[in-house]
């Protein structure tokens with residue numbers, strides 16, 4: 001039996017699908033940061049994410065967002081899932097774990113039932129005012145740079161190539177939004193900790209408006225996401241990636257050994 005609190009939390013969040021490409025939009029309603037600051041609702045993001053889901057389908061894609069109907073009928077502001085200080089109390093963080101387990105259970109028989117690589121795009125809406133041009137995409141990559149440096153170094157050039165080729169809008173990396181902080185957990189950071197490869201997409205208002213008016217533009221975004229996912233999966237099988245990972249493991253082992261020798265010596269002195 002579900003408790004009342006659990007039922008309430010579940011009606012606040014909408015999750016659809018079971019595919020390995022997770023697309024989220026945590027700011028589709030007004031949220032609250034640090035108990036006092038109200039973070040604006042980002043227009044059109046839920047429509048874009050829902051359309052992407054319709055195009056990719058439930059076997060390829062999973063989406064998560066706030067249930068807008070629930071917040072229309074209840075005048076409350078949920079905590080901003082992109083600005084979390086204590087992961088244990090975060091409902092979205094709990095949901096990320098459930099989604100991860102669900103994707104990993106849903107293995108692909110045509111791929112010898114191997115676990116599917118987990119991929120996450122966190123969609124946000126920025127204002128037009130950051131640049132002279134009103135349509136732009138800013139991709140936050142600092143999370144993968146920090147947590148998955150081997151993949152990042154191999155992935156960066158294809159990221160730029162794929163986005164520029166398909167979307168035809170000015171692209172910036174991490175300026176002004178990097179999707180990562182040392183002081184709190186962004187959603188990208190949280191999903192990286194769960195084993196996802198995660199990018200934050202900030203789409204300007206004019207670009208979002210154009211996308212909801214012309215579905216061909218969302219189709220281009222869908223192709224971009226699919227190509228990025230394919231490129232990520234290919235990198236996981238390259239020799240360069242495997243060598244880089246091996247180097248990291250050796251470095252960590254050496255560091256751990258040094259640390260354990262130091263501790264042993266200290267114990268002996270006592």
Ligand SMILES: [Zn+2]
Nearest residue numbers: 027042124125
């Ligand atoms: Zn946002």
